Amino acid sequence: MTTMLAVVKAARGEGNVALREMPIPAPGSGEILLAVRAAGICGTDLHIYHDEYPTQPPVILGHELAGEVAAIGDGVTRVAPGDRITTETYFHLCGTCRFCRGGQPNLCPERRSIGSAVNGGFAPFVVVPERNVHRLPDGLSLREAALTEPIACVVHGALELPKVSAGDVAIVAGPGAIGLLTLQVARAAGAAVIVLGTAADRRRLALANDLGAARVIDISEEDPAPIVSGLTGGWGADIVFECSGAGPAALDLLRYVRRGGQYAQIGLFGKPVAWDLDTVCMKELRVTGSNASVPSAWRTALRLLADGSVRTGPLISDVYPLTGWADAFARFEAREGVKLLLEP
Numbered sequence: 001m002t003t004m005l006a007v008v009k010a011a012r013g014e015g016n017v018a019l020r021e022m023p024i025p026a027p028g029s030g031e032i033l034l035a036v037r038a039a040g041i042c043g044t045d046l047h048i049y050h051d052e053y054p055t056q057p058p059v060i061l062g063h064e065l066a067g068e069v070a071a072i073g074d075g076v077t078r079v080a081p082g083d084r085i086t087t088e089t090y091f092h093l094c095g096t097c098r099f100c101r102g103g104q105p106n107l108c109p110e111r112r113s114i115g116s117a118v119n120g121g122f123a124p125f126v127v128v129p130e131r132n133v134h135r136l137p138d139g140l141s142l143r144e145a146a147l148t149e150p151i152a153c154v155v156h157g158a159l160e161l162p163k164v165s166a167g168d169v170a171i172v173a174g175p176g177a178i179g180l181l182t183l184q185v186a187r188a189a190g191a192a193v194i195v196l197g198t199a200a201d202r203r204r205l206a207l208a209n210d211l212g213a214a215r216v217i218d219i220s221e222e223d224p225a226p227i228v229s230g231l232t233g234g235w236g237a238d239i240v241f242e243c244s245g246a247g248p249a250a251l252d253l254l255r256y257v258r259r260g261g262q263y264a265q266i267g268l269f270g271k272p273v274a275w276d277l278d279t280v281c282m283k284e285l286r287v288t289g290s291n292a293s294v295p296s297a298w299r300t301a302l303r304l305l306a307d308g309s310v311r312t313g314p315l316i317s318d319v320y321p322l323t324g325w326a327d328a329f330a331r332f333e334a335r336e337g338v339k340l341l342l343e344p
Helices: 043-049 148-160 177-188 199-210 224-231 247-256 277-282 295-306 322-333
Strands: 003-009 017-023 031-040 064-072 084-087 090-092 125-129 133-135 169-173 192-197 215-218 237-242 257-265 286-289 316-321 339-343
Touching: 003 322, 017 322, 031 084, 043 322, 064 148, 148 177, 148 257, 148 295, 169 177, 169 224, 169 247, 177 192, 177 199, 177 237, 177 295, 192 199, 192 224, 199 215, 215 224, 224 247, 237 247, 247 257, 316 322, 322 339
Parallel strands: 169 192, 169 237, 192 215, 237 257, 257 286, 316 339
Antiparallel strands: 003 017, 031 064, 031 125, 031 339, 064 084, 084 133
């Protein structure tokens, strides 16, 4: 067998994604051939579908994945065939710029990632550098482990850039997969977390409640402002996380955060949105935005998975074969389910 079916962005422009026969890759020196067992569909994949995210087609999509080592290239010593692994996403970095040298490889101008610039995991096999892989904790299923990458992104955006302290009151806007992971990561840091959603999010809000939210609020039925005020002695939340990628939510969070508090942008909008910078000044807010992840966040993510502080199993609502990718994308875009996986 020399070819495999893969979900490919064939050209720039709206759509242009299809299931295609592609060559099965071979690992080079210092590389690993990973047999993909589960791969998560991310909002970035939809942005790529709609040509709202830079790609270098033709390219196989998919950057959230877990599987087993199928083969190793020359010089690989850290893993062996059969090992269960997940992988960081940066296939190529310059290694010498101020960002690479300063522990911020996510900001490297030459960064090329699997699933957008280099072939990714919506396929039975993907080649990745040995330096990127992590062995999985015992007892963690490959489906659960496929969500390590979004957890690492959340750790970076919710813990490493802003600061969450024990006793903080936090708000998460958007109970999608990223919001539900942010809820769990913030709770692990000691915060009490309020989760906001809309009528369309009722099942997700119920899941947020099951995952330990201090309060869930359907903003189509309740105004969060007096509830947040009551829970914080009138001051407002210590930190707010925008995870929905919705402009109105970004504006609303400025109302709910306290003076001197923190605003963390984790979701992507896909386009410019209106925001009130005067409020940022008047409240003297600390604002952070995050871009993907860094290696330190992966170590934390795997520890949180290993000790059960973050659970990904409850988020997995649908699993599709690779041939069902189009239905999975449509269901994801319609905000049906929570986390959807492909199993190549």
